[in-house]
Amino acid sequence: MIQPNKSLTFTFNGESFxxxxxxxxxxxxxxxxxxxLRTTRFNDEPRSxxxxxxxxxxxxxxVNGVSNQRSCLIEVSDGMVVKS
Ligand code: FES
Structure with a gap:
């Protein structure tokens, strides 16, 4: 299997990816x-x-301090900081 070149790094809740x-x-x-990716405001249920x-x-x-960003639409950039 060919491994993709993961040349970009970012963090999600402090963990590197x-x-x-x-x-x-x-x-x-x-x-x-x-x-x-996040949890709901009420009942703390997981969402993906x-x-x-x-x-x-x-x-x-x-993403980089800007809340309410749709992670399915935003491409990773090197050094990006992502939080739930
Ligand atoms: S998964 Fe539906 S907006 Fe991102």
Whole structure:
């Protein structure tokens, strides 16, 4: 199996991950088996990618200090800081 060149690095809740250029935050995290991107305000239930095309907002995260960013739409950039 060919291993993709993960030339980009970013952090998610303080943990480092690699990403392929052009890969979205959500795709990179799912590939690393991190399926919980956030939790709900009430009941603290886990949420992950649902639609994958920017419609449902289940995948929102904070990116470089900017909240409510849809991780399924934003490509990873080197050094990006992502939080739930
Ligand atoms: S998974 Fe639906 S908006 Fe990102």
């Amino acid at each position: 690699g990403a392929i250029p052009g890969q979205t935050i959500a795709a990179a995290l799912l590939q690393a088996e991190r399926t919980t 990618i649902f639609c994958g095309i920017g419609i449902c907002w289940d995948c929102v995260v904070t």
